[in-house]
Amino acid sequence: MHAAVVLRLVPDIADDLEISESGNDIDREWVGMKLNEFDDHALEEAVLLKERAGASVTAVALDGDGVDKLLQSAIARGADRVVKITYDELPPLPAAAAVAAILADAIQALGADVVLTGVQTPEDAGGQLAAALGARLGWPHLSAVAGVQPAPDGLIVRQEHSGGYATRVHAAGPVVLGVQSASQPPRYVSGSKLRQAIGVKPEKRAGGEAFAGPVAMVRRLAKPASGGGAAMWKGDADAVADQFVALLRERGLLKG
Amino acid sequence: MPMPSPLAVLALIAVAVLVAGYRARVLIAAIARAPAAHRWDQPWQRLGFVAREVGLHRRLLQIRLSGSFHLMIFCGFVVLFSAIVADFGAGLFPGFSLHAIGGDTWIALLQDVFALVLLAAIGLAIWHRFVIRPARFAGSRTTDATLIYLFVIAIVLSMLTEAASGIAAGNVAGGWRPVSGALAAALTGAGLGADGAAALHAGATWVHMLAILGFLAYIPGSKHRHMFTAIPNIFFRPLTPRGVLPAPPEARGQVGISKIEQFTWKDVLDTASCTECGRCQAACPAFAAGQPLSPKKLIMDLRDRIMADAADSAGPLLGGTISEQTLWACITCGACMTVCPLHIEHVPKIVDMRRQLVEEARVGPGLQDAFANMQRTGNSMGKPARQRARWTKDVGFKVKDARKEPVDILWFVGDYASFDPRAQRITIAFAKLLHAAGVDFGILSDAEQNSGNDIRRAGEEGLFQTLARSNMDALSECTFQRIVTTDPHSLNALRQEYPALGGAHAPVLHHTDLLLELIEAGALKLKPGSGATVTYHDPCYLGRYNGGFGAPRALIERAGYRLHEMPRNRENSFCCGAGGGRIWGDDTGVTERPSENRIKEALALGDATLFVVACPKDMVMYTAAIEALDVRGKLAVRDIVDLLELAEA
Numbered sequence: 001m002h003a004a005v006v007l008r009l010v011p012d013i014a015d016d017l018e019i020s021e022s023g024n025d026i027d028r029e030w031v032g033m034k035l036n037e038f039d040d041h042a043l044e045e046a047v048l049l050k051e052r053a054g055a056s057v058t059a060v061a062l063d064g065d066g067v068d069k070l071l072q073s074a075i076a077r078g079a080d081r082v083v084k085i086t087y088d089e090l091p092p093l094p095a096a097a098a099v100a101a102i103l104a105d106a107i108q109a110l111g112a113d114v115v116l117t118g119v120q121t122p123e124d125a126g127g128q129l130a131a132a133l134g135a136r137l138g139w140p141h142l143s144a145v146a147g148v149q150p151a152p153d154g155l156i157v158r159q160e161h162s163g164g165y166a167t168r169v170h171a172a173g174p175v176v177l178g179v180q181s182a183s184q185p186p187r188y189v190s191g192s193k194l195r196q197a198i199g200v201k202p203e204k205r206a207g208g209e210a211f212a213g214p215v216a217m218v219r220r221l222a223k224p225a226s227g228g229g230a231a232m233w234k235g236d237a238d239a240v241a242d243q244f245v246a247l248l249r250e251r252g253l254l255k256g
Numbered sequence: 257m258p259m260p261s262p263l264a265v266l267a268l269i270a271v272a273v274l275v276a277g278y279r280a281r282v283l284i285a286a287i288a289r290a291p292a293a294h295r296w297d298q299p300w301q302r303l304g305f306v307a308r309e310v311g312l313h314r315r316l317l318q319i320r321l322s323g324s325f326h327l328m329i330f331c332g333f334v335v336l337f338s339a340i341v342a343d344f345g346a347g348l349f350p351g352f353s354l355h356a357i358g359g360d361t362w363i364a365l366l367q368d369v370f371a372l373v374l375l376a377a378i379g380l381a382i383w384h385r386f387v388i389r390p391a392r393f394a395g396s397r398t399t400d401a402t403l404i405y406l407f408v409i410a411i412v413l414s415m416l417t418e419a420a421s422g423i424a425a426g427n428v429a430g431g432w433r434p435v436s437g438a439l440a441a442a443l444t445g446a447g448l449g450a451d452g453a454a455a456l457h458a459g460a461t462w463v464h465m466l467a468i469l470g471f472l473a474y475i476p477g478s479k480h481r482h483m484f485t486a487i488p489n490i491f492f493r494p495l496t497p498r499g500v501l502p503a504p505p506e507a508r509g510q511v512g513i514s515k516i517e518q519f520t521w522k523d524v525l526d527t528a529s530c531t532e533c534g535r536c537q538a539a540c541p542a543f544a545a546g547q548p549l550s551p552k553k554l555i556m557d558l559r560d561r562i563m564a565d566a567a568d569s570a571g572p573l574l575g576g577t578i579s580e581q582t583l584w585a586c587i588t589c590g591a592c593m594t595v596c597p598l599h600i601e602h603v604p605k606i607v608d609m610r611r612q613l614v615e616e617a618r619v620g621p622g623l624q625d626a627f628a629n630m631q632r633t634g635n636s637m638g639k640p641a642r643q644r645a646r647w648t649k650d651v652g653f654k655v656k657d658a659r660k661e662p663v664d665i666l667w668f669v670g671d672y673a674s675f676d677p678r679a680q681r682i683t684i685a686f687a688k689l690l691h692a693a694g695v696d697f698g699i700l701s702d703a704e705q706n707s708g709n710d711i712r713r714a715g716e717e718g719l720f721q722t723l724a725r726s727n728m729d730a731l732s733e734c735t736f737q738r739i740v741t742t743d744p745h746s747l748n749a750l751r752q753e754y755p756a757l758g759g760a761h762a763p764v765l766h767h768t769d770l771l772l773e774l775i776e777a778g779a780l781k782l783k784p785g786s787g788a789t790v791t792y793h794d795p796c797y798l799g800r801y802n803g804g805f806g807a808p809r810a811l812i813e814r815a816g817y818r819l820h821e822m823p824r825n826r827e828n829s830f831c832c833g834a835g836g837g838r839i840w841g842d843d844t845g846v847t848e849r850p851s852e853n854r855i856k857e858a859l860a861l862g863d864a865t866l867f868v869v870a871c872p873k874d875m876v877m878y879t880a881a882i883e884a885l886d887v888r889g890k891l892a893v894r895d896i897v898d899l900l901e902l903a904e905a
């Protein structure tokens with residue numbers, strides 16, 4: 001089994017965000033970038049597949065600022081190989097379909113038979129990348145994945161749905177997975193492993209042709225309008241606690 | 257009964273030595289095959305230190321009673337060694353005696369007197385252990401201690417009886433032996449004849465020799481090993497500055513320690529030297545907080561593991577012999593190492609084992625978050641680097657960026673002082689004082705990262721190296737004369753750890769040093785303070801690790817306050833509980849937080865209204881402790897900077 005994991009750097013949305021002048025993006029100049037949290041889980045699940053079923057793991061990412069460091073950390077985590085995909089041009093806020101077009105050829109050329117990536121990112125809130133990759137590759141895709149088990153003839157994929165429901169899907173052939181959570185929390189990678197990985201130079205591969213079809217675009221970003229629902233409680237801790245208890249009671253969350 | 261024949265004595269000695277050697281074999285083998293530790297440098301300095309430390313009993317006497325009777329026993333053993341020489345000499349070479357050098361005069365007198373001193377000391381020790389029963393003995397082996405008392409009593413009594421019966425039989429001169437002489441008179445008075453006395457003399461000589469040889473054979477399996485290992489252990493103590501944690505040796509081939517055989521011979525000697533006195537346990541804030549860590553128990557467990565000589569059957573070292581919770585409980589305050597009379601090194605062992613846990617990702621969630629944040633952003637809070645200098649917006653003047661222009665003083669601000677609102681207040685106040693004093697200073701701004709001091713102690717060696725290199729690179733690109741910081745943890749890293757990694761040797765000051773200097777030079781003029789009574793908490797990494805005891809106290813006085821010391825001060829300060837990465841751990845199993853224990857100590861002074869600190873983490877820890885204890889009306893936390901009010905110009 002050869003698992004390709006797609007990793008993406010995304011703006012750290014724990015920062016204070018500003019909307020850019022164009023009105024359809026955030027001001028990126030001062031925003032820190034970090035590995036997309038769901039991609040982190042996808043990488044963990046791939047490394048677990050390596051440990052449980054001997055899969056080989058290749059981490060891929062679109063070329064860009066900070067990507068070498070990102071891919072080196074994937075090596076420290078247990079990826080066997082890291083590849084950055086170069087491309088000619090991408091719009092400033094590329095839609096998943098455009099990214100998938102660049103990635104799919106390279107992934108196919110690598111000989112991967114399962115692709116894992118995060119179910120969504122702050123920029124791909126609709127979770128389209130896994131689906132678009134599936135479409136490009138002509139493979140089935142599964143989202144909301146919460147763990148993968150190796151089976152004799154493929155994979156057993158667990159999907160988690162709202163309301164406490166889960167499904168187990170038997171994927172017998174190549175498949176693209178949008179991972180929501182790994183079967184165990186992503187492991188910590190020590191600084192000394194990271195330091196060892198600093199020497200690794202990611203391979204470069206040219207991506208596919210840019211996508212020419214129509215894509216979704218962000219037209220406008222806006223800060224949430226503040227509603228009238230907030231009430232400020234004043235007074236010392238006891239007074240605030242009393243009000244809090246009263247509210248819980250009023251909403252029926254507290255009995256007696 | 258005849259006197260022992262030379263052959264019999266020789267045979268007995270041989271048996272005792274064989275038994276002792278057999279019992280010591282595991283230890284000797286463990287030391288012989290353990291990895292290297294380089295402890296032969298500066299032998300004369302080492303010897304001088306041993307002489308002072310053993311001769312003056314400095315650390316032992318910090319606990320008056322037990323220190324005193326230990327000194328009595330120690331002197332008794334030295335004096336009574338002459339009796340051993342005399343007895344075995346005569347036993348092996350009939351006719352041998354110490355007569356020529358005073359064996360029947362002053363040596364005899366000393367032996368008699370010190371026999372009594374020894375008996376008195378053992379009496380005190382027994383009373384101390386079984387009646388007073390100090391808590392620090394909890395977990396020590398009582399049977400071992402009891403057997404040792406019995407051996408010593410047997411040795412002394414048999415020696416006295418031997419001398420007394422010798423006097424009664426006319427074989428031994430009694431003039432210089434007041435005690436044995438009196439005993440001889442009593443024996444004769446009780447009707448002991450010359451023959452009986454001679455028989456008793458021979459018998460007592462036998463008993464004396466057997467007791468001594470029995471003791472010798474017993475020692476290798478007992479805490480009394482320290483008779484032989486204490487002096488070498490103190491001799492081989494580390495001479496590196498206290499604030500430098502040893503880096504993992506290349507030869508180990510891995511960052512941490514996962515197997516008992518990976519400890520160096522000095523570590524093995526440490527464990528073999530522990531007397532189970534429990535001083536470290538009594539000083540340990542983690543132990544006091546009800547955490548599953550006793551530094552004494554840790555050393556004893558490692559020792560038992562080494563002595564078990566069955567490494568593979570004994571289960572894992574980490575999570576087996578030493579539990580993970582034990583390792584994570586340590587605050588690396590260094591109190592244990594400061595009080596241990598044997599100079600045993602607890603903290604490096606704990607950190608070496610933590611390093612392995614980190615490599616294996618066996619880390620709690622809080623610590624893991626802090627580590628991951630630091631990998632990503634260079635600070636434990638995960639704040640974007642560019643926010644590090646945000647506090648400068650509120651100082652009312654422009655703080656220089658030392659990367660862009662030369663400065664006289666480079667201020668290394670530190671994470672808490674930069675980001676935590678409770679500590680930021682002090683950061684701003686200190687900046688204003690520097691400005692008022694006309695100091696030319698600047699900061700590294702977003703090029704500064706966490707100093708790595710606590711990260712290293714939490715066992716994340718690789719991350720420490722990365723952070724240290726990054727800071728050292730940033731510093732090397734700036735022009736400055738001296739470094740200042742308000743954070744003792746950063747102080748320790750910059751002053752001690754970075755130079756050990758090859759960093760530049762610029763002088764590193766704590767803000768209390770600099771402030772005192774400015775006041776003394778007249779650059780800062782203070783308003784007279786209220787004269788209120790305050791107490792002061794020595795931060796571990798300023799005080800114990802860097803000797804910064806004087807400046808904070810001088811400042812308190814200069815600011816016009818009266819200092820009422822807490823009982824645990826200076827070297828014996830009691831850690832707030834934040835060090836060594838504990839600030840990122842959780843409080844599971846903590847019965848009393850060290851910070852709350854400390855606040856109670858301050859409250860017990862009765863008259864101190866301010867709890868003065870000199871570390872941004874202390875500000876955070878003690879503010880929380882005062883809230884938790886709900887004593888806001890009685891005691892308030894202040895940084896020293898808060899006490900310094902400028903006189904109107």
Ligand code: SF4
Nearest residue numbers: 540586587589590592
């Ligand atoms: S360093 Fe402090 S917390 Fe750690 S074992 Fe020693 S005394 Fe206890």
Ligand code: SF4
Nearest residue numbers: 530531533534536596
């Ligand atoms: S380690 Fe030192 S202080 Fe602690 S019990 Fe042993 S000898 Fe005493």
